[in-house]
Amino acid sequence: MEVATPMTSASESHGTTGHYTTTGLDNRKVAIWALIGSECMLFASLISTYLIYKGRSLVGPYPHEFWCRATNVTSDGPIAGCAPAELFRPILNIPVTSASTFCLLMSSLFMVLAHNAVVNRDEYRARGGGGIIGSSKLWLFMTALFGTTFLLFQAYEFTSFVHEGLTIRSNLFGSSFFTLTGFHGAHVTAGVIWLCTLLAIDMKRGLRPRDALNVDLAALYWHFVDVVWIAIFTLVYLIQ
Amino acid sequence: MATTAAAIPTAPPAATVGPELYRGGIWSWLSTVDHKRIGVLYLYTSLFFFLWGGIEAGIMRTQLIGPNGKLVSAEVYNQLFTMHGTTMVFLAIMPLSSAFFNFLIPLQIGARDVAFPRLNAFSYWVYLLGGLFISLPIFFNAAPDAGWFGYAPLTTRQYSPGLHIDFWVLGLQIIGISSLAAGFNFLTTIINMRAPGMSLMRMPLFTWNAFVTQFLIILAFPAITIALVFLQFDRFFGTNFYTPAAGGDPLLWQHLFWVIGHHEVYIRSSPAFGLISDIIRTFSRKRIFGYPVMVYATILIGFLGFGVWAHHMFATGLGPIADTVFSLTTMLIAIPTGVKIFNWISTLYGGAIRFTTANMFAIGLVAMFVIGGISGIMHASPPADLQQTDTYFIVAHFHYVLFGGSIMGLFAGVYYYYPKMFGRAMDERLGKIHFWINFIGGNLVFFPMHFSGLLGMPRRIYTYDSGQGWDFFNRLSTIGYYILFLSSIVFMYNFFVSRRRGVIVGNDPWGAPTLEWSIPSPPPEYNFAELPRVTSRYPLWDLKSPELTRHVPHSREGEKALEVDVGGKDVAHTKGGGLTQDRTRNPIEAPMHIEHGWPTAAQLGIPMPTPTVKPLVAAAALTLMVGGMTTKHISMPVFFTVVLSGAVLFVGSLYAWLTMPLEEHH
Numbered sequence: 001m002e003v004a005t006p007m008t009s010a011s012e013s014h015g016t017t018g019h020y021t022t023t024g025l026d027n028r029k030v031a032i033w034a035l036i037g038s039e040c041m042l043f044a045s046l047i048s049t050y051l052i053y054k055g056r057s058l059v060g061p062y063p064h065e066f067w068c069r070a071t072n073v074t075s076d077g078p079i080a081g082c083a084p085a086e087l088f089r090p091i092l093n094i095p096v097t098s099a100s101t102f103c104l105l106m107s108s109l110f111m112v113l114a115h116n117a118v119v120n121r122d123e124y125r126a127r128g129g130g131g132i133i134g135s136s137k138l139w140l141f142m143t144a145l146f147g148t149t150f151l152l153f154q155a156y157e158f159t160s161f162v163h164e165g166l167t168i169r170s171n172l173f174g175s176s177f178f179t180l181t182g183f184h185g186a187h188v189t190a191g192v193i194w195l196c197t198l199l200a201i202d203m204k205r206g207l208r209p210r211d212a213l214n215v216d217l218a219a220l221y222w223h224f225v226d227v228v229w230i231a232i233f234t235l236v237y238l239i240q
Numbered sequence: 241m242a243t244t245a246a247a248i249p250t251a252p253p254a255a256t257v258g259p260e261l262y263r264g265g266i267w268s269w270l271s272t273v274d275h276k277r278i279g280v281l282y283l284y285t286s287l288f289f290f291l292w293g294g295i296e297a298g299i300m301r302t303q304l305i306g307p308n309g310k311l312v313s314a315e316v317y318n319q320l321f322t323m324h325g326t327t328m329v330f331l332a333i334m335p336l337s338s339a340f341f342n343f344l345i346p347l348q349i350g351a352r353d354v355a356f357p358r359l360n361a362f363s364y365w366v367y368l369l370g371g372l373f374i375s376l377p378i379f380f381n382a383a384p385d386a387g388w389f390g391y392a393p394l395t396t397r398q399y400s401p402g403l404h405i406d407f408w409v410l411g412l413q414i415i416g417i418s419s420l421a422a423g424f425n426f427l428t429t430i431i432n433m434r435a436p437g438m439s440l441m442r443m444p445l446f447t448w449n450a451f452v453t454q455f456l457i458i459l460a461f462p463a464i465t466i467a468l469v470f471l472q473f474d475r476f477f478g479t480n481f482y483t484p485a486a487g488g489d490p491l492l493w494q495h496l497f498w499v500i501g502h503h504e505v506y507i508r509s510s511p512a513f514g515l516i517s518d519i520i521r522t523f524s525r526k527r528i529f530g531y532p533v534m535v536y537a538t539i540l541i542g543f544l545g546f547g548v549w550a551h552h553m554f555a556t557g558l559g560p561i562a563d564t565v566f567s568l569t570t571m572l573i574a575i576p577t578g579v580k581i582f583n584w585i586s587t588l589y590g591g592a593i594r595f596t597t598a599n600m601f602a603i604g605l606v607a608m609f610v611i612g613g614i615s616g617i618m619h620a621s622p623p624a625d626l627q628q629t630d631t632y633f634i635v636a637h638f639h640y641v642l643f644g645g646s647i648m649g650l651f652a653g654v655y656y657y658y659p660k661m662f663g664r665a666m667d668e669r670l671g672k673i674h675f676w677i678n679f680i681g682g683n684l685v686f687f688p689m690h691f692s693g694l695l696g697m698p699r700r701i702y703t704y705d706s707g708q709g710w711d712f713f714n715r716l717s718t719i720g721y722y723i724l725f726l727s728s729i730v731f732m733y734n735f736f737v738s739r740r741r742g743v744i745v746g747n748d749p750w751g752a753p754t755l756e757w758s759i760p761s762p763p764p765e766y767n768f769a770e771l772p773r774v775t776s777r778y779p780l781w782d783l784k785s786p787e788l789t790r791h792v793p794h795s796r797e798g799e800k801a802l803e804v805d806v807g808g809k810d811v812a813h814t815k816g817g818g819l820t821q822d823r824t825r826n827p828i829e830a831p832m833h834i835e836h837g838w839p840t841a842a843q844l845g846i847p848m849p850t851p852t853v854k855p856l857v858a859a860a861a862l863t864l865m866v867g868g869m870t871t872k873h874i875s876m877p878v879f880f881t882v883v884l885s886g887a888v889l890f891v892g893s894l895y896a897w898l899t900m901p902l903e904e905h906h
Contacts, residue, residue, distance in 0.1 A: 022434040027355040031428040034458055042462035045496060058487040168479050172487050175479035
């Protein structure tokens, strides 16, 4: 047995190398799929609550409509005769969120490249390093960076919404919107911490092909979080 | 096959009688990652909470013994019925099933442990700490008081100020994490850790039921997690999820809650059904009747269970279409359930039945569950439900389902597996006394509730006036409760005395066919010295009683042969009392566990997980983080300090845990 090193040493479960498993898969791989199944139900509950409450807020601000606080009038366009201080613009800013969505989608691509670099490390090394494409450190860093960018976009989005008058207490839209996207943001944060941990291990001793499973698990989780965002972006932002 | 008898031993004979598995001081229990020891921890803890919930019920029943009872105030009564429900559901029955999941799943599928031994320890500690968090406030008159289903908006800050509901929301959140973690663990274990040859359709029915239960847990619990998060946000941060004044839907909570709340019924009853399927089979000396159909019925119940939750909400006026659909799916679910009943009866039919305590409880389950099932069909019909809802008729129904359908089965499981857990059997004579007092007491508590309910007595009232025809039935129920409580004392006495004085048993005291009975009682820490290779559903019968399995399944001829061949033998066998006879029948096997020590894992070169307290530390940090939210009542700075330090501690202990190798190689 080699000297124990973080995250990969002996084995986290009884199912890693050297142990018989029924399916031949590592236990952790099975468990992460079970976790993802469970998380689907978690986000399904959140998203359906958002959709059920869509259009049921008694007061604004609203996601896609203008709202005049003084008269409680809602409209698709600017409301005539409403004092500027009383007028609330549509909250959701689709161009900005499209940019953050793009970042998150790109991070999934980098995740694939990071996994590829770890799996094929030996091959790249035999060919003299593999250059950029063979650098798992670079791709892990890029994934974490783009994930962090997404989170910064979300922080910007949240603060600007609050400035525009929408808080988690304002109305049903505020409550369900912040809870749903906040839960997703928390998942992205956990993913970024996971990626940074992998990156730290890679810096410390280098990830080798036998570590591929660790990267694979993080990747599955990361792609899942990404897929959930596609659902949220479509259902919450794009559909009016 | 497993190899215990043959592979013997280098280790010197053990000096004293007693199960080696449980040796060790308190530290060895705090740091254990052995699924068998964790199973025993679950067993003790859940029996403790079972007693606790039972005492809560006793105070309520004493209050209701006659009209205008004055024992407790309305406020205390509210806390009692809330905590009775919460305790029995989340802290007694589910974890008692977990005790069996822990102890049995790896043994039944031929594995050395669960997939994630340390996560398993984590689940247990979270359950214990969360259970105490939600239970202890009752001593400070601060226990949750809005019913175990905690309907919002009743539970929002406006209508339930104070700490009561905070304890409930946060406590359930903590316990939910325990159930989910255990769910992932057992699911992975069953999918991935089966011994060679143990195909899905060779798994014992207990494991099958456990398998389906884990699916229900991981798919249904997220709904309550979210429902509780909404409630928590409403209470702590002023969101509007359940505030009708802001347009919030008062039915949102009910929908989210019953998606999980109704699954709870199957989460609690499936393990008991699994246990009695195995027990009835063993004590009938017959293969289970229609094994594949039993499996399909289990899956179908789990599947249909996703489409029936709104039958708890007929009285809210969902409209004719929703009522019709949910009424139909509810009636439909009676079909696979009925299939199970008939399969149990058919298994008994023509069998060489031995009426051991375990078997009596199993058959008692079938009888009592049928009563609960029939009253269930009654209020599956919305017009009938509108008359019965929120009356004692409903209380009678779900106690027949839970007491009759879960607890009887779990008691059967305790009597059946006690020898495997502790190496000694429980006293059969006391066990039968327990059964009869329990059976009579249980029916005396719950059967009269049908009448008091139909006479109009509402649930959850702390007292009532005389002259409404309820007095007599309430008195019967209360007398029944005392009888039931007496039976629990008999059980506890038997349980603890048998730990020291019970009959010492061998590997297979009951003549059962599945893998867990091929190894010593209690098993060595590594379970199987060598992974078994499984060739059929009944590997031990193949070896010891081939006449029981040699025929093609379902062939009429096979059943006849069985009756003749084995019936005679086993009837004779019963006369002297199952257990001791069994020992003489297998003279070589029986005394083994006292005469020889077992080779240790190190001697056999089997890598075992290293004991560690890190899961306990992580569980404590999690409880601090979630439970610490109650400090918001003190001040915001305290709130942030406590919650953040809990979070930091939790993440830190996770890192410490994950960077530590699971096992040291010998």
